[in-house]
Amino acid sequence: MTVKTKKLRTRRHTVVLSRSAGGDFGITIFLIILGVIMFLPLYYVVIQSFKPLDELFYYPPKFYVINPTWDNFTSLFTLMSESWVPFSRYIFNTVFITFCGTLGNLVLSSLCAYALSKIPFPGRKFFFQLVEKSLMIGSTVGSIITFIIISWLGLMDNYLAIILPAWSSTLGLYLMKNFMDSNVTTSILESARLDGAGEFRTFWSIAMPMVKPAWLTLIIYSFQGLWNSGASIFIHSEELKTLNYAITQILSAGIVRSGAQAASGVIMMAVPIIVFVVSQSKIIETMGTSGMKD
Amino acid sequence: MAKKTKDATYNGNMTKAQWTWLLMKRYKIGYFMIAPFMILFFLFTVIPVVASIFVSLTDYNMLQWPNWVGLNNYITLFLDDDLFIIALKNTLLFAVAVGPASYLLSFCVAWFINELSPKMRAFVTLIFYAPSISGGAYTIFSYIFASDSYGLVNGWLLKFGLIDSPILFFQNTKWVMPLCIAIALWMSLGTAFLSFIAGLQGLDRSQFEAAAVDGITNRWQELWYVTLPNMKSQLRFGAVMAITGSFGFGAVVTALAGNPSVEYCAYTIAHHLEEYGGSRMEVGYASAISFVLFLIMVGANMLVQKLLAKVGE
Numbered sequence: 001m002t003v004k005t006k007k008l009r010t011r012r013h014t015v016v017l018s019r020s021a022g023g024d025f026g027i028t029i030f031l032i033i034l035g036v037i038m039f040l041p042l043y044y045v046v047i048q049s050f051k052p053l054d055e056l057f058y059y060p061p062k063f064y065v066i067n068p069t070w071d072n073f074t075s076l077f078t079l080m081s082e083s084w085v086p087f088s089r090y091i092f093n094t095v096f097i098t099f100c101g102t103l104g105n106l107v108l109s110s111l112c113a114y115a116l117s118k119i120p121f122p123g124r125k126f127f128f129q130l131v132e133k134s135l136m137i138g139s140t141v142g143s144i145i146t147f148i149i150i151s152w153l154g155l156m157d158n159y160l161a162i163i164l165p166a167w168s169s170t171l172g173l174y175l176m177k178n179f180m181d182s183n184v185t186t187s188i189l190e191s192a193r194l195d196g197a198g199e200f201r202t203f204w205s206i207a208m209p210m211v212k213p214a215w216l217t218l219i220i221y222s223f224q225g226l227w228n229s230g231a232s233i234f235i236h237s238e239e240l241k242t243l244n245y246a247i248t249q250i251l252s253a254g255i256v257r258s259g260a261q262a263a264s265g266v267i268m269m270a271v272p273i274i275v276f277v278v279s280q281s282k283i284i285e286t287m288g289t290s291g292m293k294d
Numbered sequence: 295m296a297k298k299t300k301d302a303t304y305n306g307n308m309t310k311a312q313w314t315w316l317l318m319k320r321y322k323i324g325y326f327m328i329a330p331f332m333i334l335f336f337l338f339t340v341i342p343v344v345a346s347i348f349v350s351l352t353d354y355n356m357l358q359w360p361n362w363v364g365l366n367n368y369i370t371l372f373l374d375d376d377l378f379i380i381a382l383k384n385t386l387l388f389a390v391a392v393g394p395a396s397y398l399l400s401f402c403v404a405w406f407i408n409e410l411s412p413k414m415r416a417f418v419t420l421i422f423y424a425p426s427i428s429g430g431a432y433t434i435f436s437y438i439f440a441s442d443s444y445g446l447v448n449g450w451l452l453k454f455g456l457i458d459s460p461i462l463f464f465q466n467t468k469w470v471m472p473l474c475i476a477i478a479l480w481m482s483l484g485t486a487f488l489s490f491i492a493g494l495q496g497l498d499r500s501q502f503e504a505a506a507v508d509g510i511t512n513r514w515q516e517l518w519y520v521t522l523p524n525m526k527s528q529l530r531f532g533a534v535m536a537i538t539g540s541f542g543f544g545a546v547v548t549a550l551a552g553n554p555s556v557e558y559c560a561y562t563i564a565h566h567l568e569e570y571g572g573s574r575m576e577v578g579y580a581s582a583i584s585f586v587l588f589l590i591m592v593g594a595n596m597l598v599q600k601l602l603a604k605v606g607e
Contacts, residue, residue: 111330
């Protein structure tokens with residue numbers, strides 16, 4: 001694959017002479033400046049998290065650390081251990097919600113995407129259109145009635161109030177369905193069906209292995225959303241609240257804790273960023289089929 | 295797609311309804327497979343949106359049986375609720391400032407990095423994409439723009455003698471909106487950005503060679519006549535993501551400037567909705583607010599999709 005791209009690249013430069021040196025230079029400068037702007041805030045929080053107390057209050061603030069220290073991280077954990085509900089509980093809540101929400105979303109969305117993409121039942125276009133339209137509207141519009149429905153279902157103050165809506169999040173389904181449209185050919189499914197495999201078997205052992213990049217993308221989107229979920233209007237009990245919420249609460253108590261706050265920022269952002277680094281190529285592959293048809 | 299005639303055989307005398315019924319029976323497994331997702335999707339997404347239209351015509355408040363009030367909620371909203379007008383203005387301002395800019399930025403960056411080597415491209419993608427996934431990363435800006443001399447910006451401005459006393463960035467009506475817009479832009483290179491990168495990578499190279507032979511001489515012509523028309527479907531998807539992102543704004547403001555922000559200078563529809571739906575439990579009135587938001591978003595989507603249809607013409 002890399003060899004092929006290389007060849008095309010060189011060919012491109014000999015055949016297509018539509019690149020001016022000035023343009024290339026301008027674009028490089030633009031990218032560098034913009035890249036620095038994007039990167040600086042994230043860099044700054046990392047730097048802050050390693051500054052000892054006296055450097056945090058240095059005037060004017062420095063862009064580097066003189067004596068890096070883990071103090072902020074240890075003080076974050078000390079603060080955590082002093083919290084009213086054992087801190088491990090918040091961690092458990094976030095991990096539990098993230099795991100269940102993501103797993104359910106993956107299973108339900110894959111099943112639904114497979115049926116919408118590969119089984120020609122009447123009405124499937126309508127259902128997919130609804131999914132597309134829901135992407136256009138976002139979650140704010142229905143939030144009030146969703147709140148009422150969740151309280152009617154008796155899901156208030158229950159993990160399910162967060163998990164069940166996450167199961168029906170539509171972006172993953174949308175990406176998975178489009179990916180199946182262009183990566184799972186009907187002829188393969190037909191031959192499996194002729195061999196007597198049922199629809200569920202075809203789905204599980206033929207189609208699913210072919211859409212692994214889309215799984216991963218769905219998992220990551222779901223993970224990011226749930227991992228970062230903070231205070232929820234559905235959860236009142238302290239012992240059901242999430243890590244993100246707990247950290248925000250602990251740290252809202254003033255400037256003395258700004259070092260610990262930076263440390264928590266580093267921990268919270270490290271997880272999604274590492275996950276993205278590992279899975280970037282698969283996500284881009286999935287996004288290749290994300291286009292919306294007319 | 296299986297051919298329709300494969301299993302269920304079409305008999306020339308059938309009406310359309312009979313034929314559909316036959317297909318429904320033949321492919322009933324499809325309904326079983328979508329059911330678990332669709333039931334939850336209807337419950338938490340479709341029904342709430344549709345129901346809010348009807349509820350907005352009542353005075354439902356979760357305690358008493360609702361009364362039909364016709365368009366009263368909407369009349370109050372537009373004629374008698376100054377805060378709503380402020381929220382509407384701010385929301386539109388945010389959307390107009392953030393939506394198109396983030397869309398253009400996502401596309402330009404994706405386009406500029408398209409010809410880098412794969413490793414370099416992956417690295418640059420990470421730098422630009424990281425702010426949008428790092429969760430509460432925007433709280434960093436509360437130290438960068440902190441209101442004392444230990445804040446990064448104030449510290450250096452004081453040091454250079456540009457200001458005499460620290461600026462209270464998030465308590466100053468002149469600063470709150472521009473800062474929140476800038477921060478929203480900073481974290482806006484998200485799903486659309488990735489979709490553009492992938493779309494550009496997937497373009498058929500032979501088309502560019504053909505275009506060069508046909509006399510396309512610079513990259514801007516190439517962009518307009520070859521690149522953009524070939525990735526229209528990505529452009530549409532990206533627009534949907536950008537619009538949803540630019541209207542669903544509120545969390546950033548609340549985290550940095552508080553709710554309500556100083557003199558309501560960054561008060562948005564999302565805040566107003568929270569106030570009436572969440573705190574005051576005036577569900578009927580809140581539904582009217584959300585229906586207005588719904589109409590604005592549908593309108594924005596229609597407008598943008600119409601504009602995109604003109605690309606490459």
